[in-house]
Amino acid sequence: MLPEGFEREILTYVSPRLTGLLRRAAEALPAPLEEIRIRQDRPLQLVYPGGDAFVAPDGRLTADPGRAVRPDHDDLQRTFQLMARGSVYAWEEEVRGGFLTLEGGHRVGLCGRAVTEAGRIRTLTQVASLNIRIAREVPGAADGLLPHLVRGGRFLSTLLISPPQAGKTTLLRDLVRQLSAGVPRLGLRGLKVGLVDERSEVAGCLRGVPQRDVGPRTDVLDGCPKAEGLMLLIRALSPEVVAADEIGRPEDATAVMEALHAGVAVLATAHGSGLADVRRRPALAELLRVGAFERAVLLSRRRGPGTVEAVLDLAREVVA
Amino acid sequence: MPAARGEGPVEIVQIVGLGLLAGMLISLLRQHKPELAMQLSIAAGVMLFVLMMAKVLRVVEVMQSLATRAALEQAHMDTVLKIIGIAYIADFGAQVLSDAGEKAVATKVEMAGKIIIMLLAVPIILGVLDAILKLLE
Amino acid sequence: MDVQLLFRIAGVGIIVAVMATVLKQAGKDEQGQMVTLVGVLVVLMMVVTLLGKFFNLVKATFGMY
Amino acid sequence: MTLKLVGAALTVLAPSWIGFQIAARYGRRPVELRGFQNGLAVLVTEVEYGATPMPDALRSAARAAGPVAGAILADAARRLEAGGGITPGEALSDALAEHRGSVCLTPADEEILAALFPVLGASDRHDQVRHLRLALDRLAAAEAEAADERRRYERMYRYVGVLSGLALVLILM
Numbered sequence: 001m002l003p004e005g006f007e008r009e010i011l012t013y014v015s016p017r018l019t020g021l022l023r024r025a026a027e028a029l030p031a032p033l034e035e036i037r038i039r040q041d042r043p044l045q046l047v048y049p050g051g052d053a054f055v056a057p058d059g060r061l062t063a064d065p066g067r068a069v070r071p072d073h074d075d076l077q078r079t080f081q082l083m084a085r086g087s088v089y090a091w092e093e094e095v096r097g098g099f100l101t102l103e104g105g106h107r108v109g110l111c112g113r114a115v116t117e118a119g120r121i122r123t124l125t126q127v128a129s130l131n132i133r134i135a136r137e138v139p140g141a142a143d144g145l146l147p148h149l150v151r152g153g154r155f156l157s158t159l160l161i162s163p164p165q166a167g168k169t170t171l172l173r174d175l176v177r178q179l180s181a182g183v184p185r186l187g188l189r190g191l192k193v194g195l196v197d198e199r200s201e202v203a204g205c206l207r208g209v210p211q212r213d214v215g216p217r218t219d220v221l222d223g224c225p226k227a228e229g230l231m232l233l234i235r236a237l238s239p240e241v242v243a244a245d246e247i248g249r250p251e252d253a254t255a256v257m258e259a260l261h262a263g264v265a266v267l268a269t270a271h272g273s274g275l276a277d278v279r280r281r282p283a284l285a286e287l288l289r290v291g292a293f294e295r296a297v298l299l300s301r302r303r304g305p306g307t308v309e310a311v312l313d314l315a316r317e318v319v320a
Numbered sequence: 321m322p323a324a325r326g327e328g329p330v331e332i333v334q335i336v337g338l339g340l341l342a343g344m345l346i347s348l349l350r351q352h353k354p355e356l357a358m359q360l361s362i363a364a365g366v367m368l369f370v371l372m373m374a375k376v377l378r379v380v381e382v383m384q385s386l387a388t389r390a391a392l393e394q395a396h397m398d399t400v401l402k403i404i405g406i407a408y409i410a411d412f413g414a415q416v417l418s419d420a421g422e423k424a425v426a427t428k429v430e431m432a433g434k435i436i437i438m439l440l441a442v443p444i445i446l447g448v449l450d451a452i453l454k455l456l457e
Numbered sequence: 458m459d460v461q462l463l464f465r466i467a468g469v470g471i472i473v474a475v476m477a478t479v480l481k482q483a484g485k486d487e488q489g490q491m492v493t494l495v496g497v498l499v500v501l502m503m504v505v506t507l508l509g510k511f512f513n514l515v516k517a518t519f520g521m522y
Numbered sequence: 523m524t525l526k527l528v529g530a531a532l533t534v535l536a537p538s539w540i541g542f543q544i545a546a547r548y549g550r551r552p553v554e555l556r557g558f559q560n561g562l563a564v565l566v567t568e569v570e571y572g573a574t575p576m577p578d579a580l581r582s583a584a585r586a587a588g589p590v591a592g593a594i595l596a597d598a599a600r601r602l603e604a605g606g607g608i609t610p611g612e613a614l615s616d617a618l619a620e621h622r623g624s625v626c627l628t629p630a631d632e633e634i635l636a637a638l639f640p641v642l643g644a645s646d647r648h649d650q651v652r653h654l655r656l657a658l659d660r661l662a663a664a665e666a667e668a669a670d671e672r673r674r675y676e677r678m679y680r681y682v683g684v685l686s687g688l689a690l691v692l693i694l695m
Contacts, residue, residue, distance in 0.1 A: 016607035078609060081644055086576040086602055086610035089569050089647040096646075123646040338460065345467035352474035353493065359500045360466045366504075366511045367463070377518050398520055405519030409512065461695070468692045476685045483678035499693055 002026050006033070009104035010132060013082045015075040018044070024059030034165075036132040040076045043068030049304055080127045083108055093223060096121055097199065105135040105204015105212050135204060137212055141167070141306055142174040146183060148311040149295050153187045155179055155241055157260065157292060159314075160269040161278055162299030167306030168269045169245060171299065173202050173212060175267060176243050180215020193218040194239030196229035202245055227251035234262050243267040253283040260292055274298060275312065288314065335371055338364070358420045365416065369408075396444055403437050410434075462507065466500050473497075533694065534687035541683015547626040548668075548676045554590045554625055555665040558635065559658055561587030561595050566654045569647060576610045576643045577603045594621050611639030631668075634660045 035047035053061040054068035111129035182190030203210035205222035298309040342364030350357040410433025417426035473496030480489035561583040568579035584595035597617035
């Protein structure tokens with residue numbers, strides 16, 4: 001099954017030698033393609049919900065990595081260059097952060113040789129692994145969840161907790177969209193939302209313009225570090241809700257506190273498989289301790305990405 | 321041959337004019353390209369020589385008719401002419417070479433000319449000796 | 458056979474001389490030498506044919522065969 | 523007689539024309555090298571301060587690069603935008619190959635540009651600027667050399683052309 005826009009948004013940016021193979025292989029998949037993993041001199045792998053497969057030289061799927069196509073150095077470099085639109089320098093920050101964003105908000109994870117300088121990654125060279133994660137918009141993904149996050153026409157600050165690939169970003173995007181658009185059936189009017197999209201994953205910005213539907217009242221701060229971005233939004237754009245993906249650093253926590261003091265609701269995500277996981281991270285533990293979030297949502301992949309395991313009322317827990 | 325109808329005084333103007341012209345061109349060229357100047361002088365020399373050749377032909381004809389009248393042996397007359405020709409050519413070559421500064425080669429050429437003339441003259445000398453011996457008998 | 462030949466040889470000589478000078482000034486001494494050599498050869502061809510004619514004429518005149 | 527004169531005129535003109543052509547090549551080479559330098563200098567600015575994506579950067583470089591180098595850079599930008607899975611280096615390489623007939627660069631000059639092909643757009647800003655500056659330095663050296671050659675050879679080839687025409691006429695006359 002080919003994802004929507006696959007040809008234009010993905011295949012255009014892949015080494016011409018691999019496009020035909022990928023097209024045929026992706027068509028043959030039993031479920032929508034989730035990830036393409038291209039590793040130099042190693043089997044070409046496709047991941048879909050519920051499994052993975054390798055691509056044979058004739059474009060068919062195979063379970064045997066020994067019979068799979070092995071992309072070479074040129075394929076990797078060419079794909080990397082094409083994804084960077086021939087301008088790696090223009091996405092320096094992204095490359096340093098190990099990713100690139102394609103048109104349509106698809107994110108490409110990069111791995112290779114890191115060039116460090118004073119202990120920090122300066123850049124990645126000789127990219128040897130590419131992981132193309134196909135972003136999927138699932139309008140209505142948050143339909144079931146939203147009623148639990150609203151009380152008296154007010155949106156409650158929420159932390160989405162999930163292991164990787166459990167649909168956290170998809171959920172966040174749909175929450176932002178619905179909050180921004182307003183949900184009359186819950187008595188929720190459209191809210192001004194400020195979204196800090198450090199990795200261009202949520203809104204899929206291309207040259208600053210969101211490629212994904214994030215609602216009519218949403219301002220996206222693209223490619224900005226979360227802590228600074230949150231501050232900027234609060235100061236300059238008078239949002240009623242600020243949203244950020246994957247918080248967890250001490251300065252993120254400070255920024256979230258700042259938002260709460262300003263009376264702005266916060267919608268954020270964090271990595272973890274449960275509340276206990278999150279509590280082990282100092283910055284997040286502090287946030288939970290002071291009751292920054294009123295709701296925590298636990299996600300898993302148990303019934304496919306986006307399975308809501310539980311919605312916790314943190315306010316009550318803290319009070320209790 | 322243009323010389324056949326030409327008169328003496330007119331010809332001398334032609335020849336001197338040609339010589340002067342050649343001389344000027346040669347001296348012009350000698351400063352920059354001496355090797356080409358030498359070739360030019362050869363060409364000029366040859367042309368002057370050729371202009372005179374028609375006259376020489378007339379002289380030869382006169383000599384030949386004199387020889388028949390004197391009932392000289394034809395073979396001897398031919399030899400004399402050949403000797404004159406060889407002398408001309410050898411002299412010409414030697415002149416050019418000494419012009420080009422190759423004095424040593426020039427003398428060798430002259431030497432060769434002399435030897436060949438000697439060889440050609442052998443039958444005549446023998447004839448003369450025969451005649452003298454007959455007179456003495 | 459007339460004066461033209463003299464002019465031709467002199468002309469080639471002058472042109473070759475100028476060309477060699479220009480080439481030498483441009484630092485292409487080798488090409489200059491080449492040009493001179495070609496000039497000399499070309500003139501030599503003319504002079505050699507002339508000489509050949511001349512020798513034939515002399516031989517004919519004095520019956521030297 | 524007239525025919526002979528016309529023939530002689532043609533015989534003089536043909537080598538003269540060739541000589542002027544060669545002389546003109548010597549005249550154009552420094553100009554083209556300068557054009558490439560201007561283009562690359564703009565490219566450096568675009569990459570270093572604007573982080574402009576390659577096709578746009580190439581296009582604004584083309585505007586600064588003068589007619590010949592500009593045409594090549596613009597062609598590279600066009601090829602790059604047309605897609606087809608080529609890298610900026612390949613686009614530039616193809617553009618250069620396409621225009622090879624109309625440029626007066628020596629293989630050594632092209633080598634300087636060719637050194638950029640594998641790296642163009644393929645690394646971070648710092649690295650790009652370093653490579654571009656290196657190419658700029660080498661182009662400047664090549665330009666100085668080309669100007670020197672122009673001074674020495676431009677007039678020479680004109681003279682040699684005309685003179686060989688005259689010599690030919692004399693020899694054939």
